[in-house]
Amino acid sequence: DEEQRFGVEHKEKLKAVRSTVDVLTMTATPIPRTLHMSMSGLRDLSAITTAPTRRLPVHTVVAQQEDSLVSAALARELGRGGQVFYIHNRVNSIEKTAEKVRSLAPGARVAVAHGQMRGSKLEGIMGQFIEGKIDVLVCTTIIESGIDIPNANTMIIERADMFGLAELHQLRGRVGRWNRQAYAYLLLPPSGIMTGDARRRMQAIRRYTHLGSGFQLAIRDLEIRGAGNIIGAEQSGHVDAIGFHLYCQLLREAANNLRGIKNARPITCDLNLDFLEYALDTDKKHLAAAIPPDYIEDDRLRLEAYRRLAMFEDPAQVDDYHEELRDKYGPLPDAAENMLTTVRLRLLGAACGFHAVSCRDGKIYLEQGNSLYRPGGMIPKLNADWSPKKKLTSLLGLLECTAAQFKAKREQGLKAFGAQFGK
Numbered sequence: 001d002e003e004q005r006f007g008v009e010h011k012e013k014l015k016a017v018r019s020t021v022d023v024l025t026m027t028a029t030p031i032p033r034t035l036h037m038s039m040s041g042l043r044d045l046s047a048i049t050t051a052p053t054r055r056l057p058v059h060t061v062v063a064q065q066e067d068s069l070v071s072a073a074l075a076r077e078l079g080r081g082g083q084v085f086y087i088h089n090r091v092n093s094i095e096k097t098a099e100k101v102r103s104l105a106p107g108a109r110v111a112v113a114h115g116q117m118r119g120s121k122l123e124g125i126m127g128q129f130i131e132g133k134i135d136v137l138v139c140t141t142i143i144e145s146g147i148d149i150p151n152a153n154t155m156i157i158e159r160a161d162m163f164g165l166a167e168l169h170q171l172r173g174r175v176g177r178w179n180r181q182a183y184a185y186l187l188l189p190p191s192g193i194m195t196g197d198a199r200r201r202m203q204a205i206r207r208y209t210h211l212g213s214g215f216q217l218a219i220r221d222l223e224i225r226g227a228g229n230i231i232g233a234e235q236s237g238h239v240d241a242i243g244f245h246l247y248c249q250l251l252r253e254a255a256n257n258l259r260g261i262k263n264a265r266p267i268t269c270d271l272n273l274d275f276l277e278y279a280l281d282t283d284k285k286h287l288a289a290a291i292p293p294d295y296i297e298d299d300r301l302r303l304e305a306y307r308r309l310a311m312f313e314d315p316a317q318v319d320d321y322h323e324e325l326r327d328k329y330g331p332l333p334d335a336a337e338n339m340l341t342t343v344r345l346r347l348l349g350a351a352c353g354f355h356a357v358s359c360r361d362g363k364i365y366l367e368q369g370n371s372l373y374r375p376g377g378m379i380p381k382l383n384a385d386w387s388p389k390k391k392l393t394s395l396l397g398l399l400e401c402t403a404a405q406f407k408a409k410r411e412q413g414l415k416a417f418g419a420q421f422g423k
Contacts, residue, residue, distance in 0.1 A: 001026050001027075002026075002027060002145050003025040003026060003027040003030065003034065005145070011023075011025075028169060028170065028173065029165065029166035029169050029170065042251075042255055049211075051211035054179040055176065055177075055179070055211060056176060056179065056180070056181050056182065057176070057209050057210050057211050058172050058173075058175060058176040058182045058183065058184050058209060059181060059182065059183050059184070059209070060172065060183075060184045060186065060205065060206055060209045061183065061184070061185045061186065062160070062186045062188065062202050062205070062206045063185065063186075063187065063188065064187070064188050064189070064190050065158065065187040065188065065189065065190055066190070067104060069185070069187075070101075070104055070156060070185070070187075071104040071105065073154060073156060073183065073185050074101070074104060074105040074108065074136065074154075074156075075105070076154070076183075077153065077154035077183070078105065078108055078135055078136075080180075081151075082151055082152065082153045082154060082180070083129065083132070083134070083135055083136070083137070083149065083151050083152040083153075083154075084135065084136045084137070084152065084154045084155070084156065085137055085139065085143060085152055085154070085155040085156070085171075085174060085175065086101055086136055086137065086138045086139070086155075086156045086158075087139060087140070087141065087143075087155065087156065087157040087158060087171060088138055088139075088140070088158050089140045089141055089158070089159070089162070089163075090140075091114050091115075091116050091140065094112055094114055094138060094139075094140070095112060097138055097158070098110055098111075098112050098138040101136055101138055105135075105136060108135040108136050109133065109134050109135045109136070110134070110135065110136045110137075110138060111125050111128065111129065111134045111136075111137055111138070112125075112137075112138050112139065113125050113126065113129075113137055113138075113139040113140075113142060113143070114139060114140040114142060115140060115142045122142075125137075129149065129152075130149055132151060137152075141163075141167065141171065143171075143174055144167065144170045144171055144174070145170055147174050148177055149174075149177070150177050150178035150180075151178070152174070152175055153175050153176060153178070153180050153181070153182040153183065154175060154182065154183045154184075154185075155171060155172065155174060155175045155182075155183070155184045155185070156185045156187065157171060157184070157185065157186050157187060158187050159187065159188075159189065160186035160187055160188060160202065160205075161188055161189070161194045161195075161198040161199075161201070161202065162198075163201075164201070165201050165204060165205060168186065168201070168205050169205065171184075172184045172205075186202065186205065186206075188202070268350065268355070269346045269347075269349035269350040269354055269355060269356065269357060270346075270355065270356040270357070270358075271342055271345055271346050271349070271356070271357050271358075272356065272357070272358040272359070272360075273358070273359045273391075273392070273395070274359055274360050274361070275287060275359065275388040275391050275392070276289055276338065276342070276388065276392065277289070278290060278339075280292055280293075280335060285388065286388060287338050287388040287389060287392060288334070288335040288338065289335060289338040289339045289341075289342050290335045290336070290339055291305055291306065291335070291336050291339060292333055292335055292336065295329055295330075295332070295333055295336055296329060305325070308321065309321070309339070309340070309343050312343060312347065313347070314347065315344050315347050315348060318340055318343050318344050318347070321340070322340055334389075338392065341392055341396060344396060345357060345395065345396060345399055348396075348399040348400060348402075348403045349366070349399060351403045351406065351407075352366070352373075352399070352402050352403050352406050353368055353406070354366050354367060354368055354373065355367050355368060355369060357395075357399070359382065359391070359395065362381050362382045362383070362384050363379055363380070363381055363382075364379065364380040364381065364382065364395065364398065365379070366380075366402070373402075375398075375402060380398055382394060382395070
């Protein structure tokens with residue numbers, strides 16, 4: 001349990017207890033290495049997204065640290081008879097922070113808890129907090145897991161930009177464990193200066209606040225930190241030598257080989273059309289090809305749509321995916337329709353053995369290595385007066401006819417070969 005708190009070496013020691021041991025790891029926020037292994041097919045993955053009955057999402061506030069904000073948050077929670085976690089993750093200055101909290105909440109019973117205390121003293125303080133004899137607990141991340149206090153429904157975290165996504169999600173999970181609305185205040189330095197990764201973490205933790213959002217946060221963490229090293233001890237980081245996507249592809253192929261699954265050969269046919277741009281907005285002389293954010297609003301789902309389009313190997317898969325998108329999100333906008341058409345063109349071109357399909361100045365170039373394929377001995381042309389949409393449709397029709405002719409020739413050749421060398 002709480003897999004994110006264990007290192008690779010610890011987990012390998014556990015697996016070494018027996019050679020055929022089965023391992024079940026549980027966590028609300030998988031580390032990038034574990035999540036990537038699951039998404040690559042090296043591990044099985046199950047997600048439990050059903051929240052406990054009557055549980056409410058924690059209202060998350062990301063703001064610069066100000067005494068007025070902290071004072072208002074303390075007053076709101078104490079005013080309804082609740083308790084507060086105040087996270088200050090520096091033991092050497094935690095007492096000073098506790099004094100400041102006492103000045104912001106006069107009359108509140110404030111105590112301090114951290115991991116360098118004697119066990120008996122720490123146990124006593126936690127016992128008093130559970131019994132409701134302490135109003136505000138100023139503490140380190142020692143309360144990150146294993147704490148379930150239904151009456152504590154406000155958490156204030158100083159310097160939230162210094163925490164990882166998984167840690168912030170775990171801390172936020174210490175409140176809102178009852179049917180009362182809970183609040184989490186993530187305080188940033190007054191200067192507002194943060195690293196790029198910290199800014200992305202704050203955007204993610206503010207966005208994914210719904211119940212069961214740990215998996216989405218883990219995916220965002222994977223995107224920010226990288227996948228780590230499956231044959232080493234790093235649990236995050238990028239495989240810089242070959243690039244992340246090629247690494248994933250090689251990993252998937254290796255896993256398929258071990259399972260006895262045949263790896264499909266990648267399809268490579270470049271598409272270069274002077275009347276089309278891969279963008280959301282274009283001028284009247286160009287077509288836009290993209291999946292608009294207002295059609296698939298979730299960034300992860302939109303990226304997944306692009307990934308699936310890049311993995312298709314047959315035009316029939318594009319047609320099936322067209323129906324799937326329409327069922328999920330409604331009729332496709334023009335830019336998305338054009339995007340799917342470009343995928344069809346690439347697949348048809350690859351089926352014909354073309355390395356590239358280009359259109360320049362009204363002429364269509366079907367490139368086969370160092371030569372051009374000329375249907376009927378001529379270079380196909382598009383009417384200059386046609387709209388960009390009609391040009392795209394005409395190009396699709398040309399490639400469909402060419403692919404059908406190539407397929408018929410192959411079948412005829414195989415039939416002749418069978419007649420000559422068959423039984």
